[in-house]
Amino acid sequence: MAALPKSGDPVWRDEDINVLQVDISPSGNTIVTGDANGRVKIWTRISGTDNFETLIVDQAHVAGTGVRDVLLVDDGLFLTGGKDKRLKLWQITEDGIKLLDNHQFNGQVRSIAYEQQNRLVAVGAGKQLSLWKLNDRK
Secondary structure (H helix, E strand, O other): OOOOOOOOOOOOOOOOOOEEEEEEOOOOOEEEEEEOOOEEEEEEEOOOOOOEEEEEEEEOOOOOOOEEEEEEEEOOEEEEEEOOOEEEEEEEEOOEEEEEEEEEOOOOEEEEEEEOOOOEEEEEEOOEEEEEEOOOOO
């Protein structure tokens, strides 16, 4: 059975961030966080180590509205849900993040889940639960 260590330091940490949500990619090479001001921060693993370096800090949702959930599909694709009632699909590029899709809901996007085999995304927003299928990237 897996367990967290009872004492000691984590293998890596960053300071002075205001994290509301965090996710790590299935490969373990990318971490994304969302904060209360609508920003996302993306880290990438330094090759051969358990350390990460900041790749991107960018505005993902309306300033001050907050990122309620983040979900990394893989090392180059992630979803964010915000208090601004939007679900957004992003691509990580060398220059920052690129918005690929944007959907408006009737309530805050509070939760996002992903099922990898069928590429299904479950979204909890307001009083609604919806299921989406991600298209393959071209």
